Amino acid sequence: MHSYGYRANGVLSLSLTILALLCTVASLSGVILNLPPPSAHVEVVNINWFQKHRSGNDEVSLTLNISPNLESLFTWNTKQIFVFLAAEYETPKNSLNQVSIWDGIIPSIDQAKFRINTINKYRLADQGNNLRGREFNLTLHWHVMPRTGKMFADKIVMTGYRMPHEYI
Amino acid sequence: MDWQGQKLAEQLMQTLLLAFAVVAFVAGYWLGSFQMMLLIYAGGVALTTLITVPNWPFFNRHPLKWLDPSEVDRHPKPQPVKSKKKPTKQK
Numbered sequence: 001m002h003s004y005g006y007r008a009n010g011v012l013s014l015s016l017t018i019l020a021l022l023c024t025v026a027s028l029s030g031v032i033l034n035l036p037p038p039s040a041h042v043e044v045v046n047i048n049w050f051q052k053h054r055s056g057n058d059e060v061s062l063t064l065n066i067s068p069n070l071e072s073l074f075t076w077n078t079k080q081i082f083v084f085l086a087a088e089y090e091t092p093k094n095s096l097n098q099v100s101i102w103d104g105i106i107p108s109i110d111q112a113k114f115r116i117n118t119i120n121k122y123r124l125a126d127q128g129n130n131l132r133g134r135e136f137n138l139t140l141h142w143h144v145m146p147r148t149g150k151m152f153a154d155k156i157v158m159t160g161y162r163m164p165h166e167y168i
Numbered sequence: 169m170d171w172q173g174q175k176l177a178e179q180l181m182q183t184l185l186l187a188f189a190v191v192a193f194v195a196g197y198w199l200g201s202f203q204m205m206l207l208i209y210a211g212g213v214a215l216t217t218l219i220t221v222p223n224w225p226f227f228n229r230h231p232l233k234w235l236d237p238s239e240v241d242r243h244p245k246p247q248p249v250k251s252k253k254k255p256t257k258q259k
Contacts, residue, residue, distance in 0.1 A: 001174035007221045011181055015213045018189045022209065029197060076200040147202050 027149025030075035040068035040140045040156045042085065048119065050131070050168050058131035060124050060163060066102065066140075067115040068156075073144050074109040081106040082143045087124055088157075089136035098139075099124050133165040173227030181220040188212025 001007055048061040066085060073081055084103035091097055101120040106112050141155040169177065188209055196205025 001178050002169060004221055004223070007177060007181070008217070010178065011185070011213070011217050011220060014182065014185050015216070018185055019209065022189055022193055022205065025193060026196070026202065026205070076197060076202055 023148040026077050027146060030077045030146065030149070035072040038068065038070045038072050038142075038156070040066075040070075040158070042066050042138045042140065042158055044138075044161060045117065047164055047168065050164050050166075052129055052167055053125075056129055058126045058129045060131060062101070062120050062124065063117070064102065064120065065115070065117050068113070068140055070106060070112040070142060071109055073142065074112055075146075077146045077148065078109075079145045079147045080108075081112070082145065084141050086139045086141060087136050087161075088139050089130075089134050091126070091128065091130040091134075093128070093130075097126070099126075131163045132167075134163045136161050136163065169223050169227045170230045170232060172230040177220045177227055181216055184212065184216040184219065188216070 001010065043065040044062050045065050046063040048063060050058070050060045052058055064085070068083065070081055070083065082103070082105055084100050087099045087101055089097050099122075101122050101124050102118060103121065138158045138161055139155050140158070141153065143151060143153045145151055189212070192205045192208035192212065195208055196202060
């Protein structure tokens with residue numbers, strides 16, 4: 001502490017140590033809160049078309065009404081949330097098929113509760129012709145990206161959807 | 169900066185940084201703004217630097233009192249006593 005250099009060094013190293021500590025405490029502060037879990041509702045408004053390609057793969061086009069409420073995921077330490085909707089179904093060959101059909105990035109709590117009417121953003125195609133009459137789940141997955149700390153993910157599974165029995 | 173000043177500078181630095189960290193965290197959490205926390209803490213670090221790094225007069229209130237040079241003549245430096253016999257390795 002006898003020279004400018006030593007004092008500046010002391011301030012710098014202690015301030016950075018405390019900054020790391022602040023970030024650690026901030027990342028833990030969000031975990032303590034016991035907020036209600038988020039909710040989501042997805043409705044298949046219309047099946048626009050459903051056909052079998054020449055390659056033999058089924059593909060379907062849906063119009064969806066997606067209305068999630070992810071406000072409770074936002075804490076002061078949340079930077080943004082990545083959210084995607086996946087169609088999940090079982091076929092004789094694979095016990096779990098996951099097709100991402102819509103996604104979005106929610107940058108703030110003001111935009112965490114919304115309602116969107118959209119056709120599937122990404123193609124919902126099967127590796128084969130297993131979609132006719134197939135029961136499927138629509139699962140809303142989300143990844144919470146904090147400013148500091150661990151990223152975590154969760155999902156809501158919505159069951160009871162069924163593909164049409166005939167190509168249209 | 170004298171000895172007391174150095175001690176004071178170090179204690180001031182630690183206290184100020186910790187206090188600003190606590191204030192910054194509470195304010196940031198209260199306002200729900202991570203940016204506010206970082207801004208308050210950055211301000212605190214800048215203020216701490218300003219207070220503890222320069223050699224301010226209040227760090228020099230306890231100057232060391234050196235003896236007057238005339239004391240040297242009155243109290244000559246004791247000479248090391250020359251030993252009469254050299255230590256020998258073999259006996």
